[in-house]
Amino acid sequence: MRVLHAAECPSWGGGSAQVLALLVGLSKHHHEVALATPPGGELANRARAEGLNIIPIELRSELNPAAIARLAAHIVARRVDIVHAHASHAHSVALVAASLTRRPCVVTRRVSFRPKDNLGSRLKYRSPRVTQFVAVSKAVRSVLVDYGVDPGRITVTYSGTDPSVFAGDLDGGKLRDELGISREVKVVGKIANFYHRWKGHDTFLEAAASLAAERPTVRFVLAGHNTTSEKMTAMIEQLGLTGRVVQAGYRTDVPDLISALDVSVNSPRAGEGLSGVVRESLAVGRPVVATDVGGNRELVTDGETGLLVAPDDPGALAAAIGRLLDDAALAETLASSGARFVRENLTIERMVDETERLYRRILSDPEP
Secondary structure (H helix, E strand, C coil): CEEEEEECCCCCCHHHHHHHHHHHHHHHCCCEEEEEECCCCHHHHHHHHCCCEEEECCCCCCCCHHHHHHHHHHHHHCCCCEEEEECHHHHHHHHHHHHHHCCCEEEEECCCCCCCCCHHHHHHHHCCCCCEEEECCHHHHHHHHHHCCCHHHEEECCCCECHHHHCCCCCHHHHHHHHCCCCCCCEEEEECCCCCHHHCHHHHHHHHHHHHHHCCCCEEEEECCCCCCHHHHHHHHHCCCCCCEEEEECCCCHHHHHHCCCEEEECCCCCCCCCHHHHHHHHHCCCEEEECCCCHHHHCCECCCEEEECCCCHHHHHHHHHHHHHCHHHHHHHHHHHHHHHHHHCEHHHHHHHHHHHHHHHHHCCCC
16 A cells, blocks of 8 residues: 655654554555655654654644645655544644545544644545544544544544563663662652643652652652753742752653653643553553543553542542552552553554554545
């Protein structure tokens, strides 16, 4: 098959990592894949390093006539079978290009926010020219159905994790040394690719303040874009957590970082499609506490693969974290079950296989 993917991905994060993993996997299955993406971005650079075909196109606007024309020309010239869009602007541009060239269009949706209620979004999501939506969780699927998308045009394909990376030879002790954290103390961390109110950093820090008062040796880690910002530092100071929280900033050594934690926390108040950090923490074998939003309950079965708490409830979050810090047997049981769940259900190989089957199904029953 020849598949053209389109993704703007302005910064590197979980979504862009999933796009790259899918492209590499499809290429290994001997499909001809190409990626239309803005030049110079991290996704373009990493995809090029993998030997993938890059089509440098500016996709940072909803309807860019030059981008549409170039995509359409590539589709025709390379006899592309399927167009697959990732992210909002790519969705718009790819949908028009696929429609003009009469090719099937697949769109992946990775967040559980309801699409905007305006004419442009309604046209994009309810257009019969979108052959199939790929929702990365049942929670995302439910949002799309509620928005008016035909359930028959939605396929749930969970995002994948490479167990060989997240369960391999990791060195959390060395990373603790780098961050100035003793190897003897308990460490609780929140990793998020960027800071935004919906990510729940404030909830995590309020829970940390409660725990810090009762557990003087426990340390806390924040990692991700903007976790070293003045705003974050001010929040830490206001809660009396200066010296107790390590602001690690953006990290590329996420497997080692997770392995340095005793408890991994995911505390968003909305929006999660299928949290990459939760998947990866489970794969590393670290106990997880997550808020019950979006696709988190599809990863964390409370009391089996982790602990779930209500969003926006620092007290409940602190109690769940404290429970794992105090009960080593429970923490180990949950971590072991979580790692097994990822190995059996959430691998990149499975994601690639399911996507390939979707493509074959589409091509065997094309739209009229």
